[in-house]
Amino acid sequence: xxxxxxxxxxxxxxxxxxxxxxxxxxxxxxxxxxxxxxxxxxxxxxxxxxxxxxxxxxxxxxxxxxxxxxxxxxxxxxxxxxxxxxxxxxxxxxxxxxxxxxxxxxxxxxxxxxxxxxxxxxxxxxx
Amino acid sequence: xxxxxxxxxxxxxxxxxxxxxxxxxxxxxxxxxxxxxxxxxxxxxxxxxxxxxxxxxxxxxxxxxxxxxxxxxxxxxxxxxxxxxxxxxxxxxxxxxxxxxxxxxxxxxxxxxxxxxxxxxxxxxxxxxxxxxxxxxxxxxxxxxxxxxxxxxxxxxxxxxxxxxxxxxxxxxxxxxxxxxxxxxxxxxxxxxxxxxxxxxxxxxxxx
Numbered sequence: 001x002x003x004x005x006x007x008x009x010x011x012x013x014x015x016x017x018x019x020x021x022x023x024x025x026x027x028x029x030x031x032x033x034x035x036x037x038x039x040x041x042x043x044x045x046x047x048x049x050x051x052x053x054x055x056x057x058x059x060x061x062x063x064x065x066x067x068x069x070x071x072x073x074x075x076x077x078x079x080x081x082x083x084x085x086x087x088x089x090x091x092x093x094x095x096x097x098x099x100x101x102x103x104x105x106x107x108x109x110x111x112x113x114x115x116x117x118x119x120x121x122x123x124x125x126x127x
Numbered sequence: 128x129x130x131x132x133x134x135x136x137x138x139x140x141x142x143x144x145x146x147x148x149x150x151x152x153x154x155x156x157x158x159x160x161x162x163x164x165x166x167x168x169x170x171x172x173x174x175x176x177x178x179x180x181x182x183x184x185x186x187x188x189x190x191x192x193x194x195x196x197x198x199x200x201x202x203x204x205x206x207x208x209x210x211x212x213x214x215x216x217x218x219x220x221x222x223x224x225x226x227x228x229x230x231x232x233x234x235x236x237x238x239x240x241x242x243x244x245x246x247x248x249x250x251x252x253x254x255x256x257x258x259x260x261x262x263x264x265x266x267x268x269x270x271x272x273x274x275x276x277x278x279x280x281x282x283x284x285x286x287x288x289x290x291x292x293x294x295x296x297x298x299x300x301x302x303x304x305x306x307x308x309x310x311x312x313x314x315x316x317x318x319x320x321x322x323x324x325x326x327x328x329x330x331x332x333x334x335x
Contacts, residue, residue: 009161042163042203068305072208072246076199 002104002113003055004030006097007048007065007074011035017097025101029055043069048077052086060085060110062117064096085110091120129335130226134187135179138194140330142172148326155319159306163204164319171202171210186225191218191235205304206320209243209256216242229271229278232335236264247303254301254313256320259292263328282332289325296321 004021008014014034021030031051036042052061063078065071065088074088087110089096099120103113129137145152145168153165175197182190195214199207217235221227227235240260244250251261266288270281296318301307306318 036203040203041161042167043207044203045200045207069203069205069207072205073199075246076208076211 001029001057002059002100002108002110003052003057003061004028004097004100004104005048005051005055005061005063006030006032006034006093007043007051007063007070008032008034008093009041009043009066009068009070011039013066017094020094021097021101024098025105028101028104029057030097030101030104031055043073045073045077048074049080052077052081056086058085060087062100062110062113063088064091064093064100066093087114089114089117091117095120095123128226128228129232131185131187131190132183133334134190134227135183137331137334138190139176139179140334141327142176144326144330145169145172145323148323152319152323155317155322159301159309159313159316160319161204161305164206164323167202167204167206168210168323171198171207174201186223187227188218188220188222188224191215191221194218205247206323208246209320212242212246213239229267229281229335232331233264233268233271236260236267240264249303252299253303254296254299254306254318254321255303256318256324258296258299258318259289259321259324259328262292263289263325278335279332282328282335286325286329286332289321289328293317293321293325 006014006017011034014032018030018032031054033047033051036044055061063074065074078086096117099116100113103116149165149169153162156162156164175194178197182193191214195211199211216238220235220238221231249255251257263285267281267285270284275281297315300311301313306313
C-alpha cells in the first residue's frame with residue numbers, strides 16, 4: 001500500500017488530518033509530521049524523516065504539505081533520500097489526504113494516486 | 128585572507144548577533160509574517176554554536192555545509208531551508224579550502240543567492256532576503272572587480288547596499304511567503320529575512 005505523510009506547521013492539525021482520514025479509509029498507512037519537537041508551530045526535518053520511514057514501502061510514499069517551510073523542508077528531505085518512490089504533491093492538504101487514503105486502501109498505485117491528486121484543487125465544493 | 132579558525136569565529140559572532148536581534152526580528156515578523164523569525168534564527172544558530180567545537184579541524188567548505196544542515200534541522204521556519212540551502216551551496220562552492228579570499232566569499236554568496244532563488248522559487252523585488260542579498264552582492268562584485276584592494280571597503284559597501292535593500296523592502300508588496308497573504312498591507316514594513324541577512328553581513332564585514 002502506498003504510504004502517506006501529512007506535513008503541517010501544527011502538530012494538532014497534522015494529527016487531526018490523519019484522524020479525519022479514518023472516517024473513510026481506516027487502515028491507510030498514514031503518518032503525521034506536525035510542528036516542532038517542543039510542540040511549537042513549525043516544520044521539523046527530523047519529524048518528516050521519521051514519518052516517511054514509518055510508512056515507507058516499495059509501493060512508495062506520497063507527502064502532502066501545508067505551506068512555506070513545510071514545502072521547502074520536505075523538499076530538502078527528499079533531496080537527501082533521492083528516492084523516486086517518495087513524492088511530494090501540491091494539493092489542498094485536507095481534501096488531498098482524504099483522496100489519497102481512500103485510493104491507498106483500495107490498492108491504487110502511486111501513479112494512479114498522483115493522477116487523482118492532481119484533480120483535487122479543481123474539485124468544486126459548490127457543485 | 129580568512130582561515131577556518133576565523134570562519135568559526137565569525138559564525139560564533141553571528142550566533143551571538145542572532146540571539147541579540149531575536150526580539151527585534153520576531154517583532155518585525157509579527158507584523159507581516161508568522162512571528163517566529165527571531166526565535167527560529169536564534170534557535171538555529173544556538174545549535175550552530177554548539178556544533179562549532181567539533182568542526183575546528185575541518186575545511187571551510189565542510190564547516191559551512193555543517194552550518195547549513197544544522198539550520199535545516201533546527202530552525203523550523205522558512206528561514207531553515209532558505210538559509211540552510213544558502214550555507215550548503217556556499218560550502219559546496221568553497222570546497223576543501225582552509226583559507227579564503229574575498230573572491231571566494233563572493234563566489235559563495237552568489238551560489239547562496241542562486242540556492243535561495245531556487246528553494247524559495249523567488250527573485251528580487253518580492254520583499255524577501257534576496258532584496259538585501261542581491262544588491263549587496265552586486266555592489267561588492269563591482270568593487271572587487273574594479274580592483275579595490277581593501278576587502279573591508281568591499282564588504283562595507285555591501286553592508287550599505289544591504290541596508291538600502293532593507294529600506295527598499297518597506298516599499299514593496301510581499302508576493303512570497305506568509306507576508307503575501309497581507310498583500311498591499313505589507314507595504315510600510317521591512318522584511319525580517321532581509322534584516323537578518325544584513326545583520327549577518329555586518330558581522331562578516333567587521334571580522335573578515
